[in-house]
Amino acid sequence: MEDIKMGVxxxxxxxNIGGFLDVPSLVEYAKTLPNVTFATDNLYSCSxxxxxxxxxxxxxxxxxxVIVASCTPRTHEPLFRSICQExxxxxxxxxxxxxxxxxSWVHMKETEAATEKAKILIEMGVAKALLLxxxxxxxxDINPTALIIGGGIAGMTAALNLANQEFKVILxxxxxxxxxxxxxxxxxxxxxxxxSKVLEVRNLVENHQKIKVITSxxxxxxxxxxxxxxxxxxRRDGIYDIDTGIIIVxxxxxxxxxxxxxxxxxxxxxxxxxxxxxLKENKINVKNIVMIQCxxxxxxxxxxxxNICCMTALKNAMLIKELKPDANISIIFRDIQTQxxxxxxxxxxxxxxxxxxxxxxxxxVPIVKESNIEVYNDYLNQDISIPYDMIVLSTPLIANPxxxxxxxxxxxxxxxxxxxxxxxxxxxxxDFATDGIYVCGSAHWPADIPEAISQxxxxxxxxxxxxSKDVLEVEGAIAEVDEDLCVGCGICIKICPYNAIxxxxxxxxxxxxxxxxxxxxxxxxxxxxxxxNHHFTTKQILAQILASGGK
Amino acid sequence: MGENSNSVLVIGGGIAGIQASLDxxxxxxxxxxxxxxPCIGGRMAQLxxxxxxxDCSICILAPKLAECYRHPxxxxxxxxEVKEITGKAGNFKAKLLQHARYxxxxxxxxxxxxxxxxxxxxxxxxxxxxxxxxxxxxxxLQGVPSIMAIDPEKCLYLTKDACxxxxxxxxxxxxxxxxxxxxxNLNVKSIIVxxxxxxxxxxxxxxxxYKHLPNVVTGLEFERMICASGPLKGHLIRxxxxxEPKKLAxxxxxxSRDMKYNPYCSSVCCMYTTKEAMIAYEHDNSIQSFIFxxxxxxxxxxxxxxxxxxxxxxxxxxxxGKVAKIIEDDDKNPIIIYEDMNTSKMKKFxxxxxxxxxxxxxxxxxxxxxxILGIDLDKNNFFLSNAYLPxxxxxxxxxxxxxxxxxxxxxxxxxxxxxxxxxxAENAIREG
Numbered sequence: 001m002e003d004i005k006m007g008v009x010x011x012x013x014x015x016n017i018g019g020f021l022d023v024p025s026l027v028e029y030a031k032t033l034p035n036v037t038f039a040t041d042n043l044y045s046c047s048x049x050x051x052x053x054x055x056x057x058x059x060x061x062x063x064x065x066v067i068v069a070s071c072t073p074r075t076h077e078p079l080f081r082s083i084c085q086e087x088x089x090x091x092x093x094x095x096x097x098x099x100x101x102x103x104s105w106v107h108m109k110e111t112e113a114a115t116e117k118a119k120i121l122i123e124m125g126v127a128k129a130l131l132l133x134x135x136x137x138x139x140x141d142i143n144p145t146a147l148i149i150g151g152g153i154a155g156m157t158a159a160l161n162l163a164n165q166e167f168k169v170i171l172x173x174x175x176x177x178x179x180x181x182x183x184x185x186x187x188x189x190x191x192x193x194x195x196s197k198v199l200e201v202r203n204l205v206e207n208h209q210k211i212k213v214i215t216s217x218x219x220x221x222x223x224x225x226x227x228x229x230x231x232x233x234x235r236r237d238g239i240y241d242i243d244t245g246i247i248i249v250x251x252x253x254x255x256x257x258x259x260x261x262x263x264x265x266x267x268x269x270x271x272x273x274x275x276x277x278x279l280k281e282n283k284i285n286v287k288n289i290v291m292i293q294c295x296x297x298x299x300x301x302x303x304x305x306x307n308i309c310c311m312t313a314l315k316n317a318m319l320i321k322e323l324k325p326d327a328n329i330s331i332i333f334r335d336i337q338t339q340x341x342x343x344x345x346x347x348x349x350x351x352x353x354x355x356x357x358x359x360x361x362x363x364x365v366p367i368v369k370e371s372n373i374e375v376y377n378d379y380l381n382q383d384i385s386i387p388y389d390m391i392v393l394s395t396p397l398i399a400n401p402x403x404x405x406x407x408x409x410x411x412x413x414x415x416x417x418x419x420x421x422x423x424x425x426x427x428x429x430x431d432f433a434t435d436g437i438y439v440c441g442s443a444h445w446p447a448d449i450p451e452a453i454s455q456x457x458x459x460x461x462x463x464x465x466x467x468s469k470d471v472l473e474v475e476g477a478i479a480e481v482d483e484d485l486c487v488g489c490g491i492c493i494k495i496c497p498y499n500a501i502x503x504x505x506x507x508x509x510x511x512x513x514x515x516x517x518x519x520x521x522x523x524x525x526x527x528x529x530x531x532x533n534h535h536f537t538t539k540q541i542l543a544q545i546l547a548s549g550g551k
Numbered sequence: 552m553g554e555n556s557n558s559v560l561v562i563g564g565g566i567a568g569i570q571a572s573l574d575x576x577x578x579x580x581x582x583x584x585x586x587x588x589p590c591i592g593g594r595m596a597q598l599x600x601x602x603x604x605x606d607c608s609i610c611i612l613a614p615k616l617a618e619c620y621r622h623p624x625x626x627x628x629x630x631x632e633v634k635e636i637t638g639k640a641g642n643f644k645a646k647l648l649q650h651a652r653y654x655x656x657x658x659x660x661x662x663x664x665x666x667x668x669x670x671x672x673x674x675x676x677x678x679x680x681x682x683x684x685x686x687x688x689x690x691x692l693q694g695v696p697s698i699m700a701i702d703p704e705k706c707l708y709l710t711k712d713a714c715x716x717x718x719x720x721x722x723x724x725x726x727x728x729x730x731x732x733x734x735x736n737l738n739v740k741s742i743i744v745x746x747x748x749x750x751x752x753x754x755x756x757x758x759x760x761y762k763h764l765p766n767v768v769t770g771l772e773f774e775r776m777i778c779a780s781g782p783l784k785g786h787l788i789r790x791x792x793x794x795e796p797k798k799l800a801x802x803x804x805x806x807s808r809d810m811k812y813n814p815y816c817s818s819v820c821c822m823y824t825t826k827e828a829m830i831a832y833e834h835d836n837s838i839q840s841f842i843f844x845x846x847x848x849x850x851x852x853x854x855x856x857x858x859x860x861x862x863x864x865x866x867x868x869x870x871x872g873k874v875a876k877i878i879e880d881d882d883k884n885p886i887i888i889y890e891d892m893n894t895s896k897m898k899k900f901x902x903x904x905x906x907x908x909x910x911x912x913x914x915x916x917x918x919x920x921x922x923i924l925g926i927d928l929d930k931n932n933f934f935l936s937n938a939y940l941p942x943x944x945x946x947x948x949x950x951x952x953x954x955x956x957x958x959x960x961x962x963x964x965x966x967x968x969x970x971x972x973x974x975x976a977e978n979a980i981r982e983g
Contacts, residue, residue, distance in 0.1 A: 019784065078614075188938070
């Protein structure tokens with residue numbers, strides 16, 4: 001048996017831990033645990049000085065197990081592992097103990113009891129660390145191709161950028177032509193450029209040597225893993241396979257049709273999208289126009305604000321004013337969403353042009369009568385009546401109905417409104433938790449053209465960090481099937497959320513290393529105990545339970 | 552470093568500059584990251600938590616700081632400024648002014664003994680002047696690089712030829728007063744500008760009493776006040792009597808949507824005042840918060856739901872009203888005088904502490920940098936961007952991202968930054 005020398009580093013996390021737990025006593029306690037050669041505290045273990053200290057002590061004391069008791073492995077384990085690796089230690093000989101999220105934060109007012117709990121948590125970490133085994137990461141080849149699903153402005157922008165970076169790009173679109181919702185718009189805010197002018201990017205995409213555009217095509221099956229996806233697509237004449245390294249989801253959203261709301265009839269009471277068409281055809285021949293905001297949004301059924309409808313209404317109101325200066329236009333709104341520099345200025349201009357703004361409250365929604373709208377004016381504190389010839393309803397962008405199928409194929413989550421859910425709201429806004437898949441534009445959340453373009457470039461950038469590499473290292477702490485014990489029941493295949501297990505020709509389950517995230521579901525489910533989840537073996541977990549005082 | 556086959560200059564080491572650098576570095580492109588402060592981290596490092604997830608800001612940022620520092624493709628230039636840019640897309644020449652740190656970087660281990668002994672107490676910029684630091688200091692606790700810097704304008708030796716105590720106490724002999732400002736010359740193919748913003752100083756709005764009334768603070772000051780690693784160690788008390796405030800008022804649009812100061816909307820204040828009210832409540836469940844607003848702008852993903860949660864679970868009250876004036880009573884309790892938009896009547900509203908949600912404004916050296924880079928500003932002095940090429944500056948090969956092109960939140964800054972990295976990579980390859 002090897003001679004185990006363990007180092008324990010206990011983090012104050014500023015005052016996040018140190019302010020609530022007695023850290024020095026934890027250090028003293030750690031020193032009494034089996035095989036602990038060295039223990040100390042750190043103000044911030046993740047700071048450069050904290051990391052250097054860990055590295056220095058590994059070398060100085062010849063440590064072969066390292067424990068950091070601090071925050072959560074979710075954010076910090078990769079960092080500490082890489083430090084161990086730099087010091088020449090196998091990164092899987094590192095164990096992290098969470099004494100912040102699961103201890104100091106939840107027991108802020110009980111220093112003594114919380115400190116005792118932290119001692120037990122550290123003891124459990126030590127018990128596991130004694131049984132840790134070195135593991136090796138896997139190397140996988142990367143196919144330097146990008147597949148983009150959706151040929152609207154977001155998909156086209158991402159395609160063009162990646163192609164200009166000399167990657168091979170395949171752009172698939174379910175419609176017969178590229179362009180997405182942009183095709184139906186008249187002019188764009190805030191510049192009043194023709195939508196058709198921005199749509200000219202279509203020619204660049206279609207004529208780019210590095211881009212293959214395939215229209216009238218939808219994905220039906222997606223297999224594989226980062227660097228090596230295989231996407232089956234359906235075309236008119238059959239099913240084809242596409243091999244790609246990464247996938248960008250740019251499938252957009254659609255405009256809610258307000259059936260049954262505010263007398264919507266498609267002729268005198270229409271949506272903003274239908275108004276765009278009338279503007280295109282120069283068919284506005286009415287004088288009194290009323291726009292109602294948040295139709296089908298910010299209500300019980302759809303709680304969210306759709307982000308782009310206020311600016312759309314302002315723009316269309318301004319355009320009508322340009323065409324017909326004598327038109328009376330009122331916008332009945334809840335909160336005007338004109339964030340930032342240019343949009344707020346645009347709002348001011350709209351008021352200067354004589355567009356009337358009337359705020360309504362959700363308790364008293366406007367009532368559409370035959371030739372007038374009755375609305376409670378929040379400022380005047382009274383009901384007012386506005387005559388109309390045409391009502392334009394601002395309806396939200398809603399998730400595409402086929403998002404659900406696509407999400408299932410990709411094995412990525414949707415949020416409650418069925419938009420795609422990114423890996424981390426703040427810091428990974430265009431990544432999915434599944435490696436090698438990205439999202440941009442209104443598939444992610446209602447986005448206007450400038451936002452969709454920025455996001456498309458962002459998704460292209462994230463994708464390029466993968467397909468610029470020849471090989472990629474992937475996780476070593478994964479599941480392994482003991483072929484002698486496996487009876488081929490297939491339960492693990494069904495339960496695996498990453499599609500990482502398949503049945504081989506001999507009826508034995510097989511794990512695809514590159515897809516496995518080491519989540520442990522298969523190991524916990526296997527009735528024959530044929531699956532070992534490395535780094536979380538039954539032995540290791542039992543040792544932790546015993547150390548916790550469990551019997 | 553005359554020859555550089557394929558590199559990009561990133562100006563500004565906040566979250567945008569960091570994300571752009573990391574993407575490029577992972578893409579296999581060399582990055583020269585320039586930050587004028589002693590450490591990277593930017594404004595995000597000053598925030599306590601972030602909406603709409605209430606993630607601890609420094610906790611999610613710190614791993615990125617360390618990654619940036621350790622990435623083999625990234626060279627950090629802290630305490631450095633861009634002084635001259637010549638050439639064109641594909642072949643820019645950059646001249647940096649590298650300020651002396653007066654510290655041997657490879658020797659300093661951030662032990663802090665020098666700080667203890669330094670006799671000079673100086674207002675701490677990172678903690679928005681709510682506490683003092685010393686003339687030798689680390690910019691913030693988790694700062695990267697994690698080494699000291701000496702403030703040449705405050706150091707007794709550098710200003711008055713006295714002291715040198717730090718030199719005597721440093722066991723590693725890391726103090727080096729011989730260091731001089733120097734020049735660094737770089738060749739790069741593309742440039743990304745990510746210089747961020749600064750908060751508007753609300754002192755000119757005398758009616759709001761900032762700096763005259765002790766219990767009127769700014770949003771950024773409040774972030775530091777409630778932050779566990781801030782000057783109050785997260786124990787929220789007010790400066791006039793060190794009592795715990797129980798009734799808080801947040802005033803949105805201070806200096807924003809105001810033709811006299813900043814005509815634009817600062818984009819993030821509706822959300823961050825909600826967040827600050829939530830965190831205050833988490834610190835002390837007897838705290839009640841009131842947010843005065845004009846329009847409640849919450850168009851981002853999960854934002855509307857966040858505000859609803861604030862109302863339902865944290866008891867936050869939103870008052871649509873324009874604040875005319877803040878006065879105080881004999882106990883220094885602020886009294887808000889505002890026009891109730893529902894009744895058009897003036898009302899008085901006494902509270903314990905007022906937080907002003909001040910505008911994001913361009914950094915004061917933005918015009919100078921625009922001049923050096925030869926790129927245009929918009930009428931608000933942010934870098935000018937184009938609606939349909941939002942990350943392009945007015946000059947080819949130079950890209951702008953994050954709050955230096957207009958107020959935005961962290962996710963949008965990160966999106967911008969990755970996007971600018973894609974543009975810079977495209978330019979580096981096509982102009983290569």
